[in-house]
Amino acid sequence: MRLPCPLCGDRDRREFYYQGHALMLERPLRDAGDAAWDNYLHNRDNPAGETRDLWHHEAGCGAWIVVTRNTVTHEVLDAILVEKARV
Amino acid sequence: MRIAGRGFNRCAPLVTFTFDGQSYTGRAGDTLAAALLANDVRHVARSFKYHRPRGMLTAGSEEPNALVTVGYGAAQDPNIRATTLEIYDGLTARSQNAWPSLKHDAMAVNDLLSPFLSAGFYYKTFMWPKSFWEKLYEPIIRHAAGLGALSGETNQDTYEKAFAHCDVLIIGAGPAGIMAALTVARAGADVILADEGMAGGGRLLSETYDVNGRPCEKWAADQLTTLSNMENVRIMTRTTVTGAYDQGTFAALENIVLGNPEAPKECFWRIASQRSILCAGALERPIAFPNNDRPGIMLASAVRAYLNRWGVAPGQTVTIFANNDDAHRTALDLIDAGVTVAGVIDSRAGALALGDYPMFAGGQVIATKGRLGLSTITVLDCNGTHDIQTDCLAMSGGWNPTVHLTCHMNARPTWSEDILSFVPIDGAIPKMLVAGAARGVFSTLGCLAEGIAVANNTLRELGLIESQIDIPTAENSTYHIEPLWQVDGKGRKWLDFQNDVHVKDIVLAVQENFRTVEHMKRYTTQGMATDQGKNSNVVALAVLADATGCGIPETGTTTFRPPYVPVAIAAMGAGSQGHGFAPERHTTSHKATLDRGAPMMEARLWYRPSYFPKPGETTWLETCNREVAMVRNHVGICDVSTLGKIDIQGPDAGAFLDFIYCNTFSTLRENRVRYGLMLREDGHVMDDGTTARLGLNNYIMTTTTVAAGQVMTHLEWVSQALRPDLLVRFASVTEQWAQFAVAGPKSRDLLNSVLDTTIDDENWPFMSCGSIDVAGVQGRLFRISFSGEHAYEIAVPSRFGASLFRLLTAQAEAMDGGLYGMEALNVLRIEKGFITHGEIHGRVTANDIGFGRMVNQKKDCIGNAMSQRLGLLDINREQLVGLKPVEKTGRLTAGAHLFIEGEAAVSENDQGYVTSVCYSPTFGHDLALAFLKDGLKRHGNRVLLVDHLRDVQTWCEVCHPVFLDQKGELSRG
Numbered sequence A: 001m002r003l004p005c006p007l008c009g010d011r012d013r014r015e016f017y018y019q020g021h022a023l024m025l026e027r028p029l030r031d032a033g034d035a036a037w038d039n040y041l042h043n044r045d046n047p048a049g050e051t052r053d054l055w056h057h058e059a060g061c062g063a064w065i066v067v068t069r070n071t072v073t074h075e076v077l078d079a080i081l082v083e084k085a086r087v
Numbered sequence B: 001m002r003i004a005g006r007g008f009n010r011c012a013p014l015v016t017f018t019f020d021g022q023s024y025t026g027r028a029g030d031t032l033a034a035a036l037l038a039n040d041v042r043h044v045a046r047s048f049k050y051h052r053p054r055g056m057l058t059a060g061s062e063e064p065n066a067l068v069t070v071g072y073g074a075a076q077d078p079n080i081r082a083t084t085l086e087i088y089d090g091l092t093a094r095s096q097n098a099w100p101s102l103k104h105d106a107m108a109v110n111d112l113l114s115p116f117l118s119a120g121f122y123y124k125t126f127m128w129p130k131s132f133w134e135k136l137y138e139p140i141i142r143h144a145a146g147l148g149a150l151s152g153e154t155n156q157d158t159y160e161k162a163f164a165h166c167d168v169l170i171i172g173a174g175p176a177g178i179m180a181a182l183t184v185a186r187a188g189a190d191v192i193l194a195d196e197g198m199a200g201g202g203r204l205l206s207e208t209y210d211v212n213g214r215p216c217e218k219w220a221a222d223q224l225t226t227l228s229n230m231e232n233v234r235i236m237t238r239t240t241v242t243g244a245y246d247q248g249t250f251a252a253l254e255n256i257v258l259g260n261p262e263a264p265k266e267c268f269w270r271i272a273s274q275r276s277i278l279c280a281g282a283l284e285r286p287i288a289f290p291n292n293d294r295p296g297i298m299l300a301s302a303v304r305a306y307l308n309r310w311g312v313a314p315g316q317t318v319t320i321f322a323n324n325d326d327a328h329r330t331a332l333d334l335i336d337a338g339v340t341v342a343g344v345i346d347s348r349a350g351a352l353a354l355g356d357y358p359m360f361a362g363g364q365v366i367a368t369k370g371r372l373g374l375s376t377i378t379v380l381d382c383n384g385t386h387d388i389q390t391d392c393l394a395m396s397g398g399w400n401p402t403v404h405l406t407c408h409m410n411a412r413p414t415w416s417e418d419i420l421s422f423v424p425i426d427g428a429i430p431k432m433l434v435a436g437a438a439r440g441v442f443s444t445l446g447c448l449a450e451g452i453a454v455a456n457n458t459l460r461e462l463g464l465i466e467s468q469i470d471i472p473t474a475e476n477s478t479y480h481i482e483p484l485w486q487v488d489g490k491g492r493k494w495l496d497f498q499n500d501v502h503v504k505d506i507v508l509a510v511q512e513n514f515r516t517v518e519h520m521k522r523y524t525t526q527g528m529a530t531d532q533g534k535n536s537n538v539v540a541l542a543v544l545a546d547a548t549g550c551g552i553p554e555t556g557t558t559t560f561r562p563p564y565v566p567v568a569i570a571a572m573g574a575g576s577q578g579h580g581f582a583p584e585r586h587t588t589s590h591k592a593t594l595d596r597g598a599p600m601m602e603a604r605l606w607y608r609p610s611y612f613p614k615p616g617e618t619t620w621l622e623t624c625n626r627e628v629a630m631v632r633n634h635v636g637i638c639d640v641s642t643l644g645k646i647d648i649q650g651p652d653a654g655a656f657l658d659f660i661y662c663n664t665f666s667t668l669r670e671n672r673v674r675y676g677l678m679l680r681e682d683g684h685v686m687d688d689g690t691t692a693r694l695g696l697n698n699y700i701m702t703t704t705t706v707a708a709g710q711v712m713t714h715l716e717w718v719s720q721a722l723r724p725d726l727l728v729r730f731a732s733v734t735e736q737w738a739q740f741a742v743a744g745p746k747s748r749d750l751l752n753s754v755l756d757t758t759i760d761d762e763n764w765p766f767m768s769c770g771s772i773d774v775a776g777v778q779g780r781l782f783r784i785s786f787s788g789e790h791a792y793e794i795a796v797p798s799r800f801g802a803s804l805f806r807l808l809t810a811q812a813e814a815m816d817g818g819l820y821g822m823e824a825l826n827v828l829r830i831e832k833g834f835i836t837h838g839e840i841h842g843r844v845t846a847n848d849i850g851f852g853r854m855v856n857q858k859k860d861c862i863g864n865a866m867s868q869r870l871g872l873l874d875i876n877r878e879q880l881v882g883l884k885p886v887e888k889t890g891r892l893t894a895g896a897h898l899f900i901e902g903e904a905a906v907s908e909n910d911q912g913y914v915t916s917v918c919y920s921p922t923f924g925h926d927l928a929l930a931f932l933k934d935g936l937k938r939h940g941n942r943v944l945l946v947d948h949l950r951d952v953q954t955w956c957e958v959c960h961p962v963f964l965d966q967k968g969e970l971s972r973g
């Protein structure tokens, strides 16, 4: 598997550390309540199809990126820096 | 038998090797199979289950029978295919799965028992009683059935792994692959042309026709020379592409020429390509007729390969049995070489002879004879039965495109009525196109033309300009085939030669209702051997389809999975043995530490000294006790460079740290140090350490040794994803600074003996930091303590680390001090109740370790919100306490659990557990840190420490986790 780091180009998957869904970018406010924090930390969908997840180019430039990929076909559709992925 | 003047390696030098202890001569470029056949050795193996005599079936990597063991002892390599193993001087090969000898195999009795050993036999027979399986049945079966064996010794051979990148990977260097390579290479693309053979050319190396007016093997060699002279082309021979993976990644196994002890045996490649073209060709398949497995019965294309390529006739009187035109070529080539062709049996009623040989149109082979090798076949045709004396039968049931790689990402091939086989579907592997015989195009001209066309499609997809290349002239015969899967008649008709599966086994599977292809496969083990049924699967499917009454397309195929050929684990894990298993990180004091005889321990990748033994000291504990006392009474030196150091700079550095740590750092004064606690977002402790403010916008953070990488990743995450608004940058400087702890009552005196300007307590109070000079080198000094003593840590750029270590050691020893290792460091910190990852192991909160008040509720920070969850504030949680044995000699052990008096020591009654333990020379008994339910309120109580594993029970008194100097007067003083 290879991932297109926006800074380094196509790189082997082994250079990256996998974090989980890009939902982690949407950090609740401190007083958002237990339910919001529980969702943020623990509850994830397990989609068969497109998903957006976080990878860290740990053995490369150090960038955190959001990768859009298909869990069924393994197709990688897009990769952007997390700074640009924040709403 | 070698035919004079034939074979493409006829002028090659002679090579001597042994097989089963007998010495033979072959030619360089021979495979072991070719060389053995040249010496009239055709019985080379015993089959897996029934121990039937077997010879070579094929001339390639799909070989199911001719597996041998090469070498002896640790270098013993089992299950090597004789059909791909190149001979070399000194090669020693042995047959497998036969005892006492290949000719007289005691286990051949299995063949007589075969009516009782049919498919599913194991499942039905060895069900009960359960314990018999492990103790009795399995050992017997393992002894009786099997392939080659490993020696059990550690393999000392070297293997390699490597990475390659290219625009276009072309898999297979036959006619299609060569033309594809020429086409893409001329357009300037970066090309890798990989072929499993010792030379490129594919089938062109085994045929006698012309391409562009040149003998085809010479034409292939010319083109490969042209390609190898191009800078943008890499030709990888002896390299089998074994798997297709995501994003154009392929695995490939390169066999290095054997016989050179200096060279690695195999190299495992990972090839990343933009586009790929599969030109893997096709594999001939056998026909299931009674006793079709005797040595001497082989595939027609293999007979042609042995004859044309290596000049070897596999028999003196050859017969041919086929259902297609292609096999007739074998007869023509044999006759041309002067070998007797005793008949061509073609199952097609209207088949015509293409040359001067006896023809049995509409005929079938219904029986064979010959105990250790073929001697006679019986043919049935419209004129009745005929016995023919023959020592080699060349069979062909047609050709199967080599579709395996196209199925590695879940695609299924489709059935083609034209060629009676499976062909790949388009788009089976993203960015891969298929050309030539692998797509069911069997004429040479067709393969050449497709190679060009598919390569030009690839160029278009890459945005490159297409190449104008003429299609060479070549044979363009059409492929005529009529179905013939099995022949009626008495006797077992073998399908999977390696796993000893025959037609009746499949029929039995259907009778037992294992009707789908995947069920049939598991029931019979069809296609589950090391050859993965490359020859046999399609025939087996046809037999299954016949038995169930479903058509072949409806029956479908089983799943082809990587690797295409067996890959040694040693090749995949090449380099990762011994010292190669993990990188080693050494401090600047590493050599001096080893010179002093200190045993090393691992801390992640770092190596750190356990203790520094002195002459006369016989146990680690004796040394450790001395080192602890030395620090408490005099002064000790310890390399602490392995702790993570992160340099943090920028106008928002303080705000950033306030968000990272649960306590506050923006208020820290310059030249001051503060202890910080870092939470995970779920409210548990991530790491701890001290962070110093070196300047207005500059901090230096220390992490624990083990969490350094994790913390760095975390800082990157917070900075890039959560707080990109903060103006801050940071970098790991762990490797750039050598840092040493100088601890003990004499530490200030020691420093003043080496620093260019002396220090005093007034200007350097506890938790201060700043620049110092030592022998003209600018460094940093931190007055911090992990021992509880008056202590410092001094840091210099790494290049001065070794000399500063020597200087500090010499000064310390002159003051009754010296070096101390991790064991003493651990005792010192337990006596002071300082935590490590033994305590902050991922399931504890700031409250649990008594630091709840550090979580500043006036600001947001990572973990702040979740640290206030009700569950984490529960007073019944386990809290950090100290433990002392009630009897001074009582033994404490890490990992032990705690119980209340009178309650059984079972998990339901568990009160807590011990995380760290030491013998304290300062107190003269064991000490422990532990987590105990509601522990803060239980100081002074008694608990029973129970260690079921070490059989220890000790009464303990619960106490404050800081055993020594609770007010911290020593470190402040």
Ligand SMILES: [Zn+2]
Residues within 6 Å of the ligand: A005, A006, A007, A008, A009, A057, A060, A061, A062, A063
């Ligand atoms: Zn990168």
